[in-house]
Amino acid sequence: MSKFFKFEKEVAQNIGLVKSILYQFIKEQKKKINLNEIVEEFSFLSQDEIVSAISDLSDKGLIDFNHHKEQISLKTDFLKKKTLAPSYRQSTRIESDWQPSDDVYEILKRSGIEEVFIDGLVDEFIVYWKDRPSALISFNSKFIEYVRIKWAQHTAEIDTKTSPTVIDNSWKPSSDCFDIIKMTGISKEFAEKLLPEFILYWKNDGRAFISWDIKFLDFIKNKWNFETEASSNGSVQKFDFYNPYEDDTQVKKTKDIAKLKELRNKYKI
Numbered sequence: 001m002s003k004f005f006k007f008e009k010e011v012a013q014n015i016g017l018v019k020s021i022l023y024q025f026i027k028e029q030k031k032k033i034n035l036n037e038i039v040e041e042f043s044f045l046s047q048d049e050i051v052s053a054i055s056d057l058s059d060k061g062l063i064d065f066n067h068h069k070e071q072i073s074l075k076t077d078f079l080k081k082k083t084l085a086p087s088y089r090q091s092t093r094i095e096s097d098w099q100p101s102d103d104v105y106e107i108l109k110r111s112g113i114e115e116v117f118i119d120g121l122v123d124e125f126i127v128y129w130k131d132r133p134s135a136l137i138s139f140n141s142k143f144i145e146y147v148r149i150k151w152a153q154h155t156a157e158i159d160t161k162t163s164p165t166v167i168d169n170s171w172k173p174s175s176d177c178f179d180i181i182k183m184t185g186i187s188k189e190f191a192e193k194l195l196p197e198f199i200l201y202w203k204n205d206g207r208a209f210i211s212w213d214i215k216f217l218d219f220i221k222n223k224w225n226f227e228t229e230a231s232s233n234g235s236v237q238k239f240d241f242y243n244p245y246e247d248d249t250q251v252k253k254t255k256d257i258a259k260l261k262e263l264r265n266k267y268k269i
Contacts, residue, residue, distance in 0.1 A: 010141040014107055015060070018045065019053045026063055027074055035070035060110045094129040094139055098122075104140050113151045121147055149183045152176070164208035167199055177213040181220055191220045 005021045012020035025041070026033065038054070039047050054072060058065035064073050099122065108118055125146055129139065136142065173181075173191070181191050198219050202212075209215055 010138065010144075013141055014144060015057075015062075016053075018049065019057055022050070022053050023057055023062060026057075026072055029073070032071045032073040035072065038072065061106075062110075093135050094126055096126060096130070098126055098139060100143050101140050104144055107144060108147055111148070111151075113147060117151065117154070118147055121150055145183065149180065152180050152183065164210050165212075166206065166208045167202045167212055169199060169203075171199060171212055173216050174213050177216060180217060184221065184224075186220060186224050190224065191216075194220065194223060 005025060007017065007020040007024045011023065015023070022038070022042070025038070035051070035054070039050055042050055054063070054065055057063045062075060064075060066072075100118070105115065105118065109115060121143075125139075125143055128146075129142070173195070178188050178191065182188060195216075198216055202215070
């Protein structure tokens with residue numbers, strides 16, 4: 001029985017820790033392995049957990065799982081791929097000719113994302129990271145995250161009302177909206193904490209929109225960026241309560257400051 005188990009960080013970020021450990025273990029086997037051997041090797045996991053994880057790896061096309069014989073092996077096309085990497089890799093800036101790895105394509109395509117859609121985002125991704133000062137060890141995981149966000153925005157039907165409506169106290173962001181927020185690296189708790197402020201602002205504004213999910217996404221992303229920037233440079237500047245959206249800068253501020261203070265005190269904002 002192994003004393004230590006290995007896994008790849010990028011794989012764990014995409015399929016989960018337990019499945020990434022099981023997947024790495026199966027990759028290292030030179031032959032087909034029996035389910036009972038895995039159950040014995042991973043005695044700290046229940047058999048149900050192991051079977052569920054292996055079935056999911058099989059559904060994703062990463063392994064072959066013969067349910068009748070209870071035998072597991074790595075997919076043949078994955079066995080042909082060389083995954084040799086140096087023990088230490090230095091952070092680098094993205095190159096103009098950068099391309100995602102074959103494993104990235106496999107992971108994204110098995111998530112239902114079309115290859116032509118993936119290819120169409122490569123140049124855009126390179127331009128984005130060339131304009132930033134950041135240096136990374138690998139851009140593959142960032143690209144996976146980037147493509148998934150773009151795909152969600154492309155395919156998700158978020159709050160598809162046919163006519164504009166005003167917001168009310170019962171409004172809640174959709175599950176798709178929260179999924180996109182989570183994929184941008186912002187916690188659901190952060191978004192939920194700001195929901196009363198968002199509703200109060202737009203109730204007082206009085207305007208109607210077709211999609212409140214989209215407005216909420218813009219609000220949360222701008223709020224997150226503002227607070228992140230403020231904390232990094234020690235700024236004590238207050239967030240503009242009446243104008244949290246860049247696309248609303250042409251709207252003249254006509255709100256009464258005294259009324260704002262009263263509302264903030266009342267709702268403890």
